[in-house]
Amino acid sequence: MKVLDLKCRQAHCFEGWFASETDFQAQMQRGLVQCPLCGDTQVDKQLSVPRLNLGAKAPRAAGGPDEGSLPVATPSGEGAPATLQGAWLALTRKIIAHTEDVGDRFAEEARRMHSGEAQERAIRGQASAAEAAQLRAEGIPVIPWMVPQALKETLQ
Known part of the structure; x- marks a missing residue:
C-alpha cells in the first residue's frame, strides 16, 4: 500500500x-x-514522511507529552488549514447525510416547498448564481455549498 x-x-x-x-x-x-x-x-x-512500525511503545506517564512528540495543531497555528479542511469535510458529509439531493430541480423544488405545494424538508442540488439570487429575492433561504463529486459517489 x-x-x-x-x-x-x-x-x-x-x-x-x-x-x-x-x-x-x-x-x-x-x-x-x-x-x-x-x-x-x-x-x-x-x-x-514514511511511517515505520518499529513495535509498540510503552505507555507514557500521565501529565506530560512524550519525549520528542509534536505539538498539537490549533486553529491559529500552522495546522489551521488542515484543521479547517477537516471540519469543512465533516460538515459536508453531515449535510449529504441529512439532505435529499434534488439535482438540477433545486430552484423548482425550493419554490414548491416555499409555496406549500411540497412537503418542507432539507434539500440540496444545483442552481445557477442567478437562480439562487432570485430565490433569495423571493424570500427563500439558500446557502451555496460546494460538494465535491468524490463525496457524492460511493468509494470503491
Whole structure:
C-alpha cells in the first residue's frame, strides 16, 4: 500500500492510498484522482514522511507529552488549514447525510416547498448564481455549498 500526500492547484492538501506507484499513475491518467474539497484533478505529489512500525511503545506517564512528540495543531497555528479542511469535510458529509439531493430541480423544488405545494424538508442540488439570487429575492433561504463529486459517489 502506498500512501501519498497530494495537493491540488488551490493548495488543498489531502492523502491518497494506492496499491502501487503504477496504480497511482494509472488513476491519474484516467482522471480518477481528485481533490476531495474542490474536485480539481490537477494534483501533485508532495514530500511525505514514511511511517515505520518499529513495535509498540510503552505507555507514557500521565501529565506530560512524550519525549520528542509534536505539538498539537490549533486553529491559529500552522495546522489551521488542515484543521479547517477537516471540519469543512465533516460538515459536508453531515449535510449529504441529512439532505435529499434534488439535482438540477433545486430552484423548482425550493419554490414548491416555499409555496406549500411540497412537503418542507432539507434539500440540496444545483442552481445557477442567478437562480439562487432570485430565490433569495423571493424570500427563500439558500446557502451555496460546494460538494465535491468524490463525496457524492460511493468509494470503491
